[in-house]
Amino acid sequence: MGVKLLLEKAHVEGIRTYEVYRREGGYRAVEKALKTMGPDAVVEEVKKSGLRGRGGAGFPAGMKWSFIAKPEGVPRHLVCNADESEPGTFKDRYLMEFLPHLLIEGLIVSSFALGSNATYIYIRGEYAWIPDILEQAIAEAKANGWLGKNILGTGFDLEIYVQRGAGAYICGEETALIESLEGKRGNPRIKPPFPAIKGVWERPTVVNNVETLAAVVPIINMGGDEYAKIGVGKSTGTKLISACGNINKPGVYEIDMTISVEEFIYSDEYCGGIANGKRLKACIPGGSSVPILPANLLLKTAKGETRYMNYESLSDGGFATGSMMGSGGFIVLDEDQSVVRNTYTLARFYRHESCGQCSPCREGTGWMEKLLKRLLEGKGKITDIDLLWDIQRKIEGNTICPLGDAAAWPIAAAIRHFRDEFEWYVTNPEESQRRNYGLAHYADPREVVA
Amino acid sequence: MIRFSDDKMAKVQEIIARYPEGKQKSALLPLLHLAQETFGGWLDVPVMDYVAELLQIDPIEVYEVATFYSMYNLKPVGKYMFEVCHTGPCMISGADNIVAYITEKLGIKPGETTADGLFTLKTAECLGACGYAPMMQLGKHYREHLTKEKVDAIIDECRRNAAANN
Numbered sequence: 001m002g003v004k005l006l007l008e009k010a011h012v013e014g015i016r017t018y019e020v021y022r023r024e025g026g027y028r029a030v031e032k033a034l035k036t037m038g039p040d041a042v043v044e045e046v047k048k049s050g051l052r053g054r055g056g057a058g059f060p061a062g063m064k065w066s067f068i069a070k071p072e073g074v075p076r077h078l079v080c081n082a083d084e085s086e087p088g089t090f091k092d093r094y095l096m097e098f099l100p101h102l103l104i105e106g107l108i109v110s111s112f113a114l115g116s117n118a119t120y121i122y123i124r125g126e127y128a129w130i131p132d133i134l135e136q137a138i139a140e141a142k143a144n145g146w147l148g149k150n151i152l153g154t155g156f157d158l159e160i161y162v163q164r165g166a167g168a169y170i171c172g173e174e175t176a177l178i179e180s181l182e183g184k185r186g187n188p189r190i191k192p193p194f195p196a197i198k199g200v201w202e203r204p205t206v207v208n209n210v211e212t213l214a215a216v217v218p219i220i221n222m223g224g225d226e227y228a229k230i231g232v233g234k235s236t237g238t239k240l241i242s243a244c245g246n247i248n249k250p251g252v253y254e255i256d257m258t259i260s261v262e263e264f265i266y267s268d269e270y271c272g273g274i275a276n277g278k279r280l281k282a283c284i285p286g287g288s289s290v291p292i293l294p295a296n297l298l299l300k301t302a303k304g305e306t307r308y309m310n311y312e313s314l315s316d317g318g319f320a321t322g323s324m325m326g327s328g329g330f331i332v333l334d335e336d337q338s339v340v341r342n343t344y345t346l347a348r349f350y351r352h353e354s355c356g357q358c359s360p361c362r363e364g365t366g367w368m369e370k371l372l373k374r375l376l377e378g379k380g381k382i383t384d385i386d387l388l389w390d391i392q393r394k395i396e397g398n399t400i401c402p403l404g405d406a407a408a409w410p411i412a413a414a415i416r417h418f419r420d421e422f423e424w425y426v427t428n429p430e431e432s433q434r435r436n437y438g439l440a441h442y443a444d445p446r447e448v449v450a
Numbered sequence: 451m452i453r454f455s456d457d458k459m460a461k462v463q464e465i466i467a468r469y470p471e472g473k474q475k476s477a478l479l480p481l482l483h484l485a486q487e488t489f490g491g492w493l494d495v496p497v498m499d500y501v502a503e504l505l506q507i508d509p510i511e512v513y514e515v516a517t518f519y520s521m522y523n524l525k526p527v528g529k530y531m532f533e534v535c536h537t538g539p540c541m542i543s544g545a546d547n548i549v550a551y552i553t554e555k556l557g558i559k560p561g562e563t564t565a566d567g568l569f570t571l572k573t574a575e576c577l578g579a580c581g582y583a584p585m586m587q588l589g590k591h592y593r594e595h596l597t598k599e600k601v602d603a604i605i606d607e608c609r610r611n612a613a614a615n616n
Contacts, residue, residue, distance in 0.1 A: 075470075087537045087576040118468075125483070125521045126577050128590040161468040166479050167520035169575070183478030183511075185518040201473055242581060244539045250581035288538060288576075329580065331539050345538045349575045355518075 002269075003230055005218040005238045006211070007254045010098050016133065018140035021101040027146055029220040033109045034154045037220075042113035046216060048224030050236035055081055055172070055209030056287060056327040057402075058311055061216075067196040068114055069204040076204045078116040079181065080107060080213055082123035082130075083165055083172040087288035087349060088329025091240040092210035094252040096123070096130050099214070100137035106213040107160055108146060109220055114206055117157050122177050125166040134162050169353035173401045174207040176355065187357045188401035211240050231257040235310035239328055241270075245283075246334035248272035257310035261285070262299050264309050265332065278334035281439055282418075285314055286326025288346050289406035291413030292339065293323050319413065338436045339421050343414040344372040350407035361404040364395040368411055375422060378429030385422045389415055452489060452500045462504060474505050478515055481505065482522055491531075492523035520574075528563045528570035530608040533587040534596075536573045539580035548584045548596050549573060555605065568612055569605075 014020040021027075033042050047062030068076060080103070084092040096103055103121075111119045123130060138160050141147045149157045163181060165171050171180045175189035178200045199205020215237060219227045228236045235257040244250045247265065249272040255264065264270045265280065274280050280295045300307055302321035307313050311325045333342060351365040371388050374380045392408035399405070415422060425432045454462060462481060469476040481501050482493060489497045493516050502509040516522045532552060536545045549571070553559055556569050563570040579585045582594035593604055 084578050085576060088539055088580050090578045090580055090582075093578050118470075120468075124578065125479075125519070126574075126587055128587075159468075163468075163476075164480060164483060165519070166483065166522055168518065180479065181476060182473070183475035183505075183507075183515065185514055201470060201476075244580035244583065245542050250583075252581070284538075331542075331580070333542065337542055342538050342542065345536065345541045349537050352520075352575050 002254070002256045002259065003238060004254050005227075005230075006095065006099070006102065006214055006240060007252075010094075016098060016100060016137075018101060018137070018144060021099075022144070026101055027105055027141075029105055029217045030108045030112075030146055031152065033112055033220050034152050034156060039113045039115060042109060042216075042220065045219055045224035046113070049215075049219040049227040050224075050234060051212065051215055051219060051227070052234070052236075052311065053209060054211035054215065054239065054328070056086065056289070058325060061208060061212050064196070064208070065110075065114060065206060067194065068206055069197045070115070071204070074203055075117065076115050077200050077206075078107065078111045078114050078119040079174075079177065079200060079205055079207045080119065080121040080210060081172060081174065081177060081207050082121050082127070082210045083169075083177060084127075084210070084327075085124055085169040085172050085353075086327045086329055087346065088244060088284060088331040089242055089287050089327040090244075091242040091252050091328055093127055093130065094242070095210055095214055095240070096127075096134060100133050101141070102214050102217060103134070103210055104137050104141050104146075104160065106216045108141075108151070108158060110206075110208070110213050110216050111158050111160075112156055116206075117159070119158065119160045120181060120200075121160065121162045122171070122181055123162060123164055124171075125164045128164070131162045131164055138162070168355075169349075170355045170401070170403055173403065176401065177207060178205065185355070187355050188403075190400055232308070232310055233312050235312060235325075239309070239325070241309070241328045241330050243271050243330040243332070245330075245332035246275045246278060246337065247332045248275050255309055257308070259309050260299075261307045261309055261314075264330075271330075271332070274332070274334050276334075278336060279439065280332065281335045281337060282333045282339060284323075284329070284331040284333075284410070286324045287329035288331070288349065289402075289409055290324040290326040291319055291322070291409055292333075292342075292417065293413075294417050297321050297417070298323075319409070320416075323413070335439045336436055338376075339414055339418040340372065340376050340425055340437075343411060344369070344376050346410050347372045347407070350403065354403060354407070358399040358401075358404065360395045360398045361407065364391050364404075365407050367391050368407070372411075375425050378425060378432050380422075380426050382423060382426050384426070385415060385419065452496055454484075454488065458484065458488060466505075475507050475511065477505060478507070478512065479519070482512070482516060486522060490526070491529075492526050526563075526567075529568050529612060530588060531570040531572060532604075533572045533574040533577070534560075535575070535577045535579065535583070535585055535587075537576040539576075540583040540585065543583035545584040548586070548598075548601065551598050551601055555601065568608065 051061045052058040171186040176186035180186045195205040301316045347369040351369045356362045395404045396408040421437045498512040584596045585594040
């Protein structure tokens with residue numbers, strides 16, 4: 001069993017209630033931070049912990065905090081990004097649904113560190129039942145003196161509010177989220193200025209993912225140095241992975257980042273192997289935006305070394321032969337799945353979710369969807385594959401926000417690693433409508449060895 | 451007459467109070483949710499104009515937001531809306547079969563509403579339930595691990611509830 005810092009108490013009966021959470025040691029981090037540490041000391045511990053943003057970008061959280069501007073007399077805000085919408089990702093939902101007080105505790109400590117007296121949780125609108133759970137936890141925390149005025153007699157005031165989005169993937173991008181919180185369309189802002197200087201209502205703002213803010217609780221409890229001892233290299237602490245697709249045990253798992261990808265997929269402690277006795281074909285290891293990898297490059301790097309479930313190892317080889325940790329949305333495809341079909345559904349997703357502000361993304365995502373649909377229906381031409389490649393390259397890096405890159409990368413990786421499958425749809429238009437391409441030479445290297 | 455009840459007006463005031471003085475426009479998304487729930491499940495123009503009036507903003511500021519977000523319905527929908535996720539992970543797990551089954555069973559394609567106004571079928575992009583696929587949103591909640599039998603049971607449940615409320 002690996003170390004569990006976030007989900008350790010997830011199965012304690014009644015942990016959703018204040019009484020049980022408190023009895024199990026909850027709110028100790030608030031006591032420690034507010035009574036024995038100053039705000040700067042909390043920031044320092046988070047820096048020492050090496051905690052990286054758990055939303056997808058992996059930026060060091062402590063460093064992000066240290067950028068917040070502190071102009072005299074201007075309020076600052078912490079905003080919790082609970083807009084979880086990256087296909088394959090459902091970990092924040094799990095945390096909020098089952099351990100709401102862990103998030104609230106993390107928010108109190110983090111708000112104290114940043115000097116936020118009004119903190120907002122922006123949650124995707126479709127998670128419509130979760131605001132009730134969070135608001136219940138907030139009310140309980142407030143009734144017990146952890147929120148409101150003069151918390152623990154320290155003079156620190158804090159209110160936490162929950163705001164629902166209304167169906168827009170783009171609002172997971174921090175500046176689009178801020179626009180949305182201001183009651184506007186979710187069009188990302190041009191940076192600079194960064195939110196740390198001018199965020200919500202032009203005030204200094206830090207936007208952090210749910211899991212990042214929850215992780216602040218164990219960091220304060222155990223100390224940043226101890227937290228940093230868990231994991232490997234710059235992948236410190238634990239990470240929540242939401243696993244889905246063709247596996248025996250889909251769900252949310254907390255891993256310390258020293259386990260191999262092979263162990264994660266095949267061990268009974270985690271995914272429990274490929275479902276229905278099928279073989280592994282491919283995997284998108286970090287949410288739909290990150291490059292898909294064929295089985296051979298997933299389990300071993302191009303150098304033939306074991307690939308591990310951490311930031312460095314998953315990106316080993318760059319985009320040529322590696323992928324990314326991303327949001328931890330781990331999507332597994334078995335031998336019966338079509339990479340072309342999967343890529344098409346993702347292209348459709350990004351077309352649907354493009355905010356329409358930048359031409360390369362607004363137009364390009366639509367063209368990519370149409371080309372992939374044509375290929376999928378057996379009506380494509382070989383030149384369509386090159387055209388797809390060309391379009392994705394012209395989107396990448398040419399948009400205000402990373403949605404353009406996120407739309408381009410999955411298509412680039414699918415063509416890079418599975419070009420023969422795309423060609424097969426062109427050269428076998430009729431057969432491709434009746435059966436899937438299968439494994440070709442992407443088979444699991446473990447079988448090749450056997 | 452489009453007006454929130456006194457109870458709902460108290461809720462409106464509570465929501466507006468979450469934001470700094472003069473930043474009441476921030477309450478727009480929550481108020482549109484509340485308005486949609488209250489006034490028949492969709493946002494007709496007079497409803498949006500009423501929300502604009504409540505927030506002291508121009509109607510266009512409401513229209514541009516209502517048209518941006520996929521959860522706001524700009525035309526009437528059935529009493530029960532089945533929003534079936536069909537993005538990658540759900541597709542892998544058989545979402546297309548679920549959509550096809552609902553179409554067969556209710557005689558409506560995605561985007562359509564049954565003649566009795568009871569059901570609307572929609573496809574949705576990733577709803578964050580990838581590990582519990584295939585799934586759909588029905589009102590406030592998710593229905594997960596869908597099978598044909600479960601779809602049958604859900605349709606029956608909706609029909610029973612509708613009959614009980616009439």
